[in-house]
Amino acid sequence: MRPDGTVIDKAALRRKYLEERDKRLRPDGNDQYQRLTGRFAHYLADPHTPRTEREPRTDDCTVVFIGGGFAGLVTGARLKEAGVEDVRIIEKGGDFGGTWYWNRYPGAQCDTASMVYMPLLEETGHMPTEKYAHGPEILEHCRRIGKQFGLYEDALFHTEVTDLRWDGQRARWVVRTDRGDHFTARFVAMGTGPLHVPKLPGIPGIDSFAGHSFHTSRWDYDYTGGDPSGAPMDELADKRVAIIGTGATAVQCVPHLARACRELFVFQRTPSSVDTRGNHPIDPEWFERIATPGWQQRWLENFTANQSGGAADEDLVMDGWTEIARRVRARARTIPKAERTPMTLLAAFEDSDHEKMEEIRARVDAVVTDRATAENLKAWYRQLCKRPCFHDEYLQAFNLPGTHLVDTDGKGVERVTENGVVVAGTEYPVDCIIYASGFEVGTAYTRRAGYDLTGRDGVRLSEYWADGMRTLHGIHVRGFPNAFVVQPTQGANLISNIPHNLTESGRTIAMTIKHALDNGFDEIEVSQEAEDAWVALLLTEPGLMGRSPDCTPGYYNNEGQDSGPRALFNVGYPQGPSAFFRYIDRWRTTGTFDGLEFR
Ligand code: NDP
Numbered sequence: 001m002r003p004d005g006t007v008i009d010k011a012a013l014r015r016k017y018l019e020e021r022d023k024r025l026r027p028d029g030n031d032q033y034q035r036l037t038g039r040f041a042h043y044l045a046d047p048h049t050p051r052t053e054r055e056p057r058t059d060d061c062t063v064v065f066i067g068g069g070f071a072g073l074v075t076g077a078r079l080k081e082a083g084v085e086d087v088r089i090i091e092k093g094g095d096f097g098g099t100w101y102w103n104r105y106p107g108a109q110c111d112t113a114s115m116v117y118m119p120l121l122e123e124t125g126h127m128p129t130e131k132y133a134h135g136p137e138i139l140e141h142c143r144r145i146g147k148q149f150g151l152y153e154d155a156l157f158h159t160e161v162t163d164l165r166w167d168g169q170r171a172r173w174v175v176r177t178d179r180g181d182h183f184t185a186r187f188v189a190m191g192t193g194p195l196h197v198p199k200l201p202g203i204p205g206i207d208s209f210a211g212h213s214f215h216t217s218r219w220d221y222d223y224t225g226g227d228p229s230g231a232p233m234d235e236l237a238d239k240r241v242a243i244i245g246t247g248a249t250a251v252q253c254v255p256h257l258a259r260a261c262r263e264l265f266v267f268q269r270t271p272s273s274v275d276t277r278g279n280h281p282i283d284p285e286w287f288e289r290i291a292t293p294g295w296q297q298r299w300l301e302n303f304t305a306n307q308s309g310g311a312a313d314e315d316l317v318m319d320g321w322t323e324i325a326r327r328v329r330a331r332a333r334t335i336p337k338a339e340r341t342p343m344t345l346l347a348a349f350e351d352s353d354h355e356k357m358e359e360i361r362a363r364v365d366a367v368v369t370d371r372a373t374a375e376n377l378k379a380w381y382r383q384l385c386k387r388p389c390f391h392d393e394y395l396q397a398f399n400l401p402g403t404h405l406v407d408t409d410g411k412g413v414e415r416v417t418e419n420g421v422v423v424a425g426t427e428y429p430v431d432c433i434i435y436a437s438g439f440e441v442g443t444a445y446t447r448r449a450g451y452d453l454t455g456r457d458g459v460r461l462s463e464y465w466a467d468g469m470r471t472l473h474g475i476h477v478r479g480f481p482n483a484f485v486v487q488p489t490q491g492a493n494l495i496s497n498i499p500h501n502l503t504e505s506g507r508t509i510a511m512t513i514k515h516a517l518d519n520g521f522d523e524i525e526v527s528q529e530a531e532d533a534w535v536a537l538l539l540t541e542p543g544l545m546g547r548s549p550d551c552t553p554g555y556y557n558n559e560g561q562d563s564g565p566r567a568l569f570n571v572g573y574p575q576g577p578s579a580f581f582r583y584i585d586r587w588r589t590t591g592t593f594d595g596l597e598f599r
Contacts, residue, residue: 001355002355002358002362004362008354008355008358010350010351010354013354014550016380017380017381017382017550017552018550019380020380020381020410020552021381021550021551021552021553021560023409023410023411024269024270024410024552024553024560025553025560026553026559026560028202029553029558029559029560029561030440030558030559030561031202032201032202032559033199033200033201033202033437033440034199034200034201034202034206035197035199035200035440036197036198036199036200036215039207040200040206040207043198043200043214043215043218043435044198044218045218046093046094046158046218047218047219047220047221047222048093048094048095048101048104049093049094049095049157049158050094051094051158052158054156054179056179056180056181056182057156057181057182057183058181058182058183059183059184060172060183060184060185060186061086061087061088061154061183061184061185061186062084062085062086062087062185062186062187062517063079063084063086063087063088063185063186063187063188063189063513064088064089064090064173064175064185064187064188064189065087065088065089065090065188065189065190065191066089066090066161066164066188066189066190066191066192066449067089067090067091067098067190067191067192067193067486068089068090068091068093068095068096068097068098068101068146068155068157069091069096069097069098069099069100069101069142069191069193069196070098070119070142070191070498070499070502071098071191071192071193071486071487071502071505071506072089072091072096072098072151072189072191072486073089073096073119073120073142073145073146073149073151074119074120074145074499074502074503074506075189075191075484075486075502075505075506075509075510076089076146076149076151076506077120077123077145077148077149077151077506078503078506078507078509078510079506079509079510079513079514080149080150080151081149081510082510082511082513082514083514084510084513084514084517085150086154087151087154088154088155088156088185089151089154089155089156090155090156090159090160090161090175090177091155091156091157091158091159092158092159092160093157093158094157094158095142095143095157096142096143096145096146096151096152096155097138097139097142097143098142098193098196099193099195099196100135100138100139100142101139101142102196102217102218103135103216103217103219103249104135104136104139104219104221104228105135105216105217105219105228105249105252105253106219106226106228106230106233106253106256106257107134107230107252107253107255107256108134108135108228108249108252108253109132109133109134109135109252109279110132110133110138111132111248111389111390112132112303112319112321112496112497113131113132113303113317113319114128114130114131114132114133114138114282115128115131115282115296115299115316115317116296116299116300116303116317116497116499116500117133117138117497117499118133118138118141118499119145119499119502119503120145120296120503121296122291122293122294122295122296122297123148124141124144124145124148126141126144127282127284127287127291128282129281129282130279130280130281130282131278131279131280131281131282131319132277132279134229134230135228136228136229156177156179156181158179159177159178159179159181160177160178160450160451161175161176161177161449161450161451162176162177162178162450162451163175163176163451163454164176164188164451164452164453164454165453165454166453166454166455166456166480166481166482166483167184168456168481170184171186171481171482171522171523172184172185172186173185173186173187173188173482173483175188186482186522187482187483187484187513187524188482188483188484189483189484189485189486189509190449190453190483190484190485190486191485191486191487191502192448192449192450193487194439194441194448194487195438195439195441196439196448197439197440197448198215198217198218198435198437198438198439198440199437199438199439199440200215200435200437201244201245201412201413201435201437203244203412203413203414203415203416204415204416205415205416205417206416208416208417208418209416209417209418209419209420209433210418210419211419211420211430211431211432211433212431212432212433213432213433213434213435214434214435215434215435215437216245216249216250216253216434216435216436217249217439221233223235223432224236224260224432225260226256226260230256232259232260233256233257233260233261234260236257236260236261236262236432237260237261237262238262239261239262239263239430239431239432240261240262240263240264240265240420240429240430240431240432241257241261241263241264241265241430241431241432241433241434242264242265242267242420242421242428242430242432242433242434243257243264243265243266243267243433243434243436244267244413244421244433244434244435244436244437245267245269245435245436245437245438246266246267246268246269246270246271246272246436247272247386247387247389247436247438248272248387248389249436249438250266250272250436251272251274251389251391251394252391252394253434253436254266254394254397254403255391255393255394255396255397257397257434258397258398258400258402258403259397259400261402262402263402263403263404264397264402264403264404265404265406265421265428265430266398266403266404266405266406267406267408267413267421267423268376268377268405268406268407268408269408269410269411269412269413270379270386270410270552270553270554271376271377271378271379272379272386272387272389273357273360273379273381273383273386273388273389274360274363274364274377274379274389274390274391274394274395275320275356275359275360275363275388275389275390276320276363276390276392277320277390277391277392278319278390278392279392298316299316299317300497300500300503301578301581302314302315302316302317303316303317303321303322303496303497303500304492304494304497304500304577304578304581305578306322306325306326307321307322307324307325307494307496307497308325308494308496308576308577308578319390320388320390321388321496321497324356324383324384324388327352327355327356328348328349328352328353330352331348331349331351331352332345332348332349334348335348350382353382353383353384356383357379357381357382357383360379360383361378361379363395364377364378364395367395367396367399368395368396368398368399369399370398370399373398373405376405376407377395377398377405380552381551381552382550382551384556385550385551385552385554385556385557386551386552386554386556387554387556406421406423406428408423408424409424411423411424416433420433421433438555439555441555444462444465446460446461446462453480453483455477455479455480455481455483456479456480456481457479459479461477461480464477464478464479464480465566467565467566468565468566468567468568468569468570469489469490469566469569469570470531470535470569471485471490471526471531471534471535472526472530472531472534472595472596473490473491473505473508473534473584473587474487474488474489474490474491474493474505475491475505475508475509476524476525476526476531476595476596477526477531478525478526478527478528478531479525480525481523481524481525482523482524482525484505484509484512486502486505486506486509487501487502487505488501488502488572489569489570489571489572490534490535490538490569490570490571490572491504491505491572491573491580491584492504492572492573492577492580492581492584493571493572493573493577493580494572494577500577500581501577504581504584504585507588508584508587508588511588511589512524512588512593512596515591515593515598516598519598521598521599522599523597523598523599524596524597524598525596525597525599526595526596526597527595527596527597529595530594530595530596531595533595534595535569537573537574538569538571538572538573538574539568539569539571540574
């Protein structure tokens with residue numbers, strides 16, 4: 001049923017979804033994008049912190065963590081709490097923050113509620129100011145964690161690891177960096193994140209553009225004026241600006257650009273689904289009432305249970321993510337128990353999705369005044385095929401007279417010239433092109449990390465994972481003693497709130513390392529049997545809809561290309577995130593660390 005009470009023609013909708021997908025499928029998949037190397041390398045320069053010279057390190061430390069984003073911060077904090085003092089974080093940016101260090105575009109804001117998204121709120125005593133906090137507050141929170149847990153003391157900023165090698169004789173990792181460091185570490189952990197290598201579309205002529213251009217993850221406030229806190233971008237008042245891409249980043253920055261530019265041209269290949277946001281300030285009195293001991297853990301567990309189909313009596317967060325699951329559950333409950341089969345449940349999921357997407361499309365009609373623009377802003381795919389977006393000013397921006405949607409009917413921008421951007425043979429002359437074209441996702445972990453791990457017997461991580469990722473809990477890898485990976489895959493795989501995965505991994509790793517140190521063990525390694533058994537268990541997972549061939553292309557489904565058998569391994573615990581978090585808590589607190597060999 002539609003919001004207006006009419007019945008949805010499911011067959012027609014499915015046909016429309018497939019037609020729209022087919023327009024966008026292209027044989028080059030991920031290869032359509034280009035890396036920011038060579039003539040594009042200047043796009044990667046750090047606009048925030050000057051690089052300072054320092055002496056190379058040649059010492060030995062207890063734990064090295066690669067990546068100073070949430071993963072490094074929460075693992076570092078848990079290690080310090082456990083009494084492991086000697087923790088060195090290596091970070092390519094000029095400060096902590098990871099994605100929040102780089103992405104300072106106007107309007108950057110968390111899309112998952114701050115109360116569960118911002119890690120270690122209870123430990124730091126910080127009350128988020130808004131239901132969905134803005135970037136500067138999140139970046140400041142990263143610094144707060146860094147300061148409170150003494151993580152700045154030995155951090156190496158503006159430093160990239162170039163080589164990481166296991167020395168079995170000494171039971172040490174040998175670390176080399178682009179700053180000439182050459183030191184050893186007993187343990188190494190990596191949290192390099194999935195979305196940190198910006199990419200550009202492979203559009204002909206990009207380097208011929210004579211105006212100014214930058215990628216959203218390196219916002220150039222010197223050019224635009226304004227600042228990350230939302231000060232108006234005065235320098236754009238006389239400028240014609242193009243933004244290429246309409247994903248989650250563009251959805252957040254377009255309203256700010258629309259207000260600032262003389263004219264803004266938004267080049268769209270696929271519209272995002274944009275649901276309501278409903279942000280509001282957090283009331284300190286309310287916060288004081290709910291922030292009783294253990295509050296954030298309770299909120300995390302509640303969000304995860306509500307969002308991922310678990311059982312919870314109430315919904316503390318009440319946002320777009322939990323609503324998706326709430327709807328599916330409500331719909332499934334209408335099926336008599338005896339008739340609940342995987343088929344009927346999947347059909348209920350599809351029905352609830354159709355209804356939600358019809359609502360989202362109806363919202364476009366309700367908000368956007370120009371009919372043709374409204375039609376072009378409608379997303380024709382199931383909600384989880386692409387990253388769902390939530391915003392209360394994005395669609396509205398298209399009602400401003402200076403904002404123009406240039407829809408490319410799924411084809412993308414044709415060409416960039418010296419003067420501007422070409423679509424369907426029409427050139428749009430502009431002063432500036434902003435690339436909101438996203439980040440590398442479908443490429444190998446080691447390619448994105450920028451180094452390859454060399455483990456026992458000279459085996460590289462890329463070789464070991466050539467046929468697909470293999471771990472215990474997404475953390476431990478056979479043949480790579482004393483190394484830990486911090487990321488969601490093969491663990492909870494909770495995509496709607498990545499920090500929950502990271503804080504749990506941080507806790508697990510800290511307890512494991514502490515156990516080794518307290519008991520005089522030199523090496524920790526997952527046994528072959530434990531890793532094999534874990535991977536076998538994971539492969540019983542039915543698979544995610546995002547991988548469905550029916551979805552429109554995007555990074556969720558490897559740009560619509562067959563990801564091959566390797567992708568089968570990119571899954572989470574079959575019983576879901578809540579069950580995984582319960583399982584891993586039991587696993588680490590028993591103190592036996594089943595499946596790990598301590599030597
Ligand atoms: P995305 O990869 O989601 O978006 C890239 C955009 O560029 C898409 O709209 C894509 O179109 C478009 N594009 C690519 N090539 C062309 C072309 N040739 N012509 C025209 N358009 C083109 O990147 P984002 O930076 O928006 O977001 C990446 C991820 O970062 C998000 O999915 C989310 O996980 C995370 N993020 C999180 C936020 C938060 O939590 N607050 C905020 C912002 C981002 P098409 O869709 O057709 O491929």
